[in-house]
């Protein structure tokens with residue numbers, strides 16, 4: 709049976725998701741400030757990278773979950789989840805710029821060009837920027853629904869780039885388990901859309 713919370717209940721759910729999404733950041737700050745980490749810089753770079761990827765999965769899971777469960781209210785969480793993906797991506801990039809390069813943009817740029825896994829991560833992050841900037845209702849209106857939708861399909865490019873970034877990073881250690889798991893999850897989420905598009909096209 710479809711679970712259809714009232715507007716007020718959706719507000720509570722959104723508040724809870726907002727607070728929960730901050731927990732990983734607060735945990736990283738707490739563990740760093742209390743000196744519990746052996747390698748804090750590595751922990752933060754990796755932690756923020758992981759959470760960017762998790763929020764990418766959560767964001768892309770909204771539409772399939774909504775279609776399968778008929779819980780249309782789930783759509784109301786999508787923008788927040790997408791913005792959290794950008795937020796953790798931004799922190800991930802900033803930790804790299806700060807801890808790896810002490811805000812030296814020339815050095816950072818050299819590194820981006822030299823190491824392919826960073827080149828790919830950088831492209832994925834740059835592509836996230838227009839999505840975050842155009843996430844407001846005012847921007848949807850300004851661009852028009854169709855153009856906004858086309859622009860936001862960039863997420864289908866960002867997802868494989870994120871997996872490639874992760875894969876390439878782990879390739880150095882010959883440890884592909886996690887990239888395979890996340891590649892499979894994102895692959896299924898994208899293939900479900902392809903299936904629905906084809907079905908719609910065939911019906912038309």
Ligand code: HEM
Nearest residue numbers: 753754757758760761797801804826829830832833870874
């Ligand atoms: C959509 C954008 C991005 C996603 C989803 C992402 C995701 C990830 C993930 C999942 C990891 C591995 C964490 C682990 O080992 O558990 C990682 C590591 C890393 N990423 Fe990203 N990343 C993104 C963008 C970037 C950007 C823009 C940069 C820098 C320009 C960057 C630099 C790094 C570095 C330096 C590491 C750690 C490598 C190491 O510890 O050896 N990433 N990223």
